[in-house]
Amino acid sequence: MFTLRTRASLAALSGAAVVAAAAGCSAGTATDGKTTISYLVQTDKLTTETATAMIEAFEKANPDIAVELDTQPAGTEGDNLTKTKLSTGEMSDVFFYNTGSLLQALNPDDQLVDLSGESWVEKVNDDFLSTVSTDDGIYGAPNGSSLAGGVLYNKKVYASLGLEVPTSWAEFLANGEEIKRSAPDVAPILQAYGDDWTAQLFVLADFANVLHQDPEWATKYTDNEAKYSDQPAFSGFLHQQEAFEAGLFNEDFASLLNDEAIAMLAEGSGAHYPILTSAVSAISQNHPDSLDDVGFFALPADDATDTQATVWQPNALYIPRSTEGAQLEAAKKLVEFIASSQEACEILQATGVPSGPYVISTCELPADAPAAIQDLNAYFEAEATAPALEFLSPVKGPSLPNITIEVGSGIRSAEDAAALYDEDVKKQAQQLGLEGW
Known part of the structure; x- marks a missing residue:
């Protein structure tokens, strides 16, 4: 299964390294x-520019500390470099990395x-802390905003048809049917299988609903005691099948690209798009006049009381055990500054549109945050959120995009x-050497 947090990171894997170093100094001296x-x-450019601004502000506030900026690629190459540097004691004093299952693979204890x-x-x-913790400690501090998987929708379409935001799956389908009947030029639900990862959202964004019904589901799943072919997790596949069979998808769902779907949503030729809220950044950049025409709601569960927003947590800052003495105290100060200072919050907000609420109380969404992000924030305030499965379990299957495309195309039954997918997951779990598989 594609790790969505990788796709939703601050920027793509490109750009030159930026090094902010004091002349003649080396880390640890x-x-x-x-x-x-x-x-x-x-x-990537955005990450390094943000980090450089953070360092400048931190050094101004802490004139007795100098910070050198190191860079490395993201993705698989970056993961391997991180593991090598940690195992050889050559890791930087503070480093930026994933949360959840990828962190656990580093043996944080x-x-x-x-x-x-x-x-x-x-x-x-607390949801963030659960992704950077073990029974023995808390190892990461947040850096950036959260994002969520759910449904972005066009508010103008809703207003013109007198629709209300659905809280149950039946209400969501009913809204789709009304759009199909009353606004035939508008695609009720956008799908963009030209970018295969987008097909997974019916399953992945449903996970908070699953967890609300069975709070131990992720643990059972990791222990091979829960399956996607059983309820409550089966609903994600079933709902995608039902939406296809109702004829609610755009006709070109097989070839439409994510950017094209976002454009259709922004202009109102598509009413709903199950996707990540990171899409709001693309709307801000490419369709700024439509930014507040797009709202957000959680992918509805069968029972409205189970409807929750599935959240992808931001990456975090960590300190390796190899950092000691004066460097350790300085590293802790840098982590605290980036994670919790007002100056750092302002730097984050100056570099781009947040994709969700911040996960620390010292950094609040700006008053002019896009409508969709304000909608998402309401779920946080109501404590109606849960982390995506990838933050709670190391078990993933690589074939989910292809499998969900088949469901969403009517090729394979839910x-x-x-x-x-249960078989796909089994292979991966066995490769990880997990007990019970």
């Missing part, structure tokens, strides 16, 4: 009375500094698809 530490981020005693921890959302 003290020059002119300053303690010098290093900070590792991904090589053995390789990372426990930050549970830091003052900023009590200000962080029942067959769920059973096939």
Whole structure:
């Protein structure tokens, strides 16, 4: 299964490295009375520019500390480099990395500094903390905003037809049928299988609804005691089949690209698009006049009382065990500054549109946040959210995009698809050497 947080990261894997280093200094040394530490981020332009601005502000507030900026690629290459640097004791003093299952693969109890005693921890959302913790410690501090999987919808279409935001699956289908009947030029539900990863949202964005019905589902799934072919997880596949069979998808669903679907949503030729809220950034950049015409609601569950928003947590900042002494104290100060200071919050908001609420109370959404992000924030305020499955379990199957495309195209039934995905997952779990598989 494609890891959606990778696609929804701050930017693509490109751009030159930016190094903000004090001349003649190296990480872990003290020059002119300053303690010098290093900070590792991904090589893309936006990330490095943001990190450079953070360093400048931090050094101004902490004139006794100098920070060198290190960079490395993201993706598989970056994962391998991170593991190598940690195992050899050559990791930068602070580094930016994933949360959830990818973090657990780093053996955080053995390789990372426990930050549970830091003052900023009590200000962080519990859902985020669950993705950077083990039974023995809290290892990561948030850097950036969250995002969610759900349904972006065109508010003008809803207003023209007198529709209300649905909270149950039946209401969602009814809205689609009304759009199909009363606005034949508008696609009720956009699908963009030209970018195969987008087909997964009916399943992935339903996970918070699954967890609300069975809070232990992720643990059972990891232990091979819960399946997608059984309820409540089966609903994601079944709902995608039902939407196809109702004829609610755009005619060109097989070839439409994600950017094209976003454009149709923004202009009102598509009413709904099950997708990540990171799409709001594309609307802001390419369709700014339509930014507040697009809203958000959680992918509805069968029972409205189970409808929750599935959240992808931001990446985090970590300190390796190899950082010690004065460098450790300086590294903790840098982590605290980036994660919880007002200056850092303002830097984040100046670099782009947030894709969701921030997960620490010291950084609030700006008053002019896009309508969809304000809609998403309401779920946070109501405590009606849960992390995506990839943050709670290492078990993933690589074939989910293809399988969900078949369901959404009427090629394969939901029942067959769920059973096939259970087999796909089994292979991956066995490769990981998990017990019970």
